[in-house]
Amino acid sequence: MTEENEVIAPWYKQPWLWFILTPLIAVFIYGFSFLYLSIVTMDGVVKDDYYRIARGYEVKSEKNQRALDQNIEAQVKLDTITGDVMVSLSGNLNPAPASLTLDIVHPTHQKYDQAITLKAVGAQNLYTGS
Incomplete structure (x- = not known):
C-alpha cells in the first residue's frame, strides 16, 4: 500500500480537530447557560436598618x-x-x-x-x- 492510494478523510472526520474543538464548544455552552441564569434569576435583598x-x-x-x-x-x-x-x-x-x-x-x-x-x-x- 502506498501513500498515493490512501484516501484522506474530510475535515469533519479528523479526530484531532474534534479533540481541539470539544473544550471550546463546551466553554461556549456553559458560558451562555450561566449568562442566561444570571440574567433570569433575581438576587436576594439584604434586609437591615x-x-x-x-x-x-x-x-x-x-x-x-x-x-x-x-x-x-x-x-x-x-x-x-x-x-x-x-x-x-x-x-x-x-x-x-x-x-x-x-x-x-x-x-x-x-x-x-x-x-x-x-x-x-x-x-x-x-x-x-x-
Whole structure:
C-alpha cells in the first residue's frame, strides 16, 4: 500500500480537530447557560436598618438607643429538640408587653427570614414561641 492510494478523510472526520474543538464548544455552552441564569434569576435583598446615603451608609439606631436608655436586656435560649425559643427580658418594662415579635433575618436572602411571635408566660417577663 502506498501513500498515493490512501484516501484522506474530510475535515469533519479528523479526530484531532474534534479533540481541539470539544473544550471550546463546551466553554461556549456553559458560558451562555450561566449568562442566561444570571440574567433570569433575581438576587436576594439584604434586609437591615441600613440605608444608602450618597456614598456611605448610615445606621439607624434609635431603637437600640431607647433600649439602652431603659436598661432593657434580653437573654435568648433555643431548645434544639423542640425548636422553642425562650426570651427573658429584664430592665425598665412599664408595662410589660403581652407579646413580642422575634425577627430572624438572613443577611442575603429574604426568603430565609422568619418572624416568630413570642407570648408572655408567667409574671417574670418570660416569653416563649416556636
